[in-house]
Amino acid sequence: MAELDWNTEAYIAQFVRGLHWKVKELLSTKDNIPDGDLEAIFAAxxxxxxxxxxxxxxxxxxxxTKAPVTATNSTSTTTTRVRLSEDPNYVTPEERDCRRAxxxxxxxSKGARN
Known part of the structure; x- marks a missing residue:
């Protein structure tokens, strides 16, 4: 294995880079750890x-909150599309304009909602 010729700050930077975000966050709040002490940073x-x-x-x-979705063995699925005009809630654009007016x-088609 090759020996790295890094200074202490480079070792610390690389070490901190691999830490969990929560560990980094809490480590940054510690005032009693000397900045350049690699062993103290490791221990903390x-x-x-x-x-x-x-x-x-x-x-x-x-x-x-919901039951897990179970996988189906079927490899193909079909989607039935309903024409908007067949939907009981469908209102034609002309009827919408008339009702708004x-x-x-x-x-x-009753009084406007409050």
Whole structure:
């Protein structure tokens, strides 16, 4: 394995780059860690990451709101398209304009909604 000829700042920068975002965030708030002390940064990062992982494991699992979708064995699907004019809620453009001009609700043809 090749030996890298990096200075301490380069080692620290590369190490911090690979940290979890939450570890980076908490590490940046620590005032008692010397900036150039590689070993102190390693130790603090490991401690923060261990606590983060422990908290993640102990956090209650979220219950899915919907049942999971089951996979079907069918490889082809067909989509039935309904013409808009056959839809019971369809209102022609002319009828919409007429209802708007009369101050009526476009869908219900009753008084305008408040």
């Amino acid at each position: 990062s490991v401690k923060i990451d261990n606590i983060r992982r422990e908290n993640e494991e102990n956090r209650p699992k979220k219950v899915p 009369s101050g009526l609700c476009v869908k219900r």
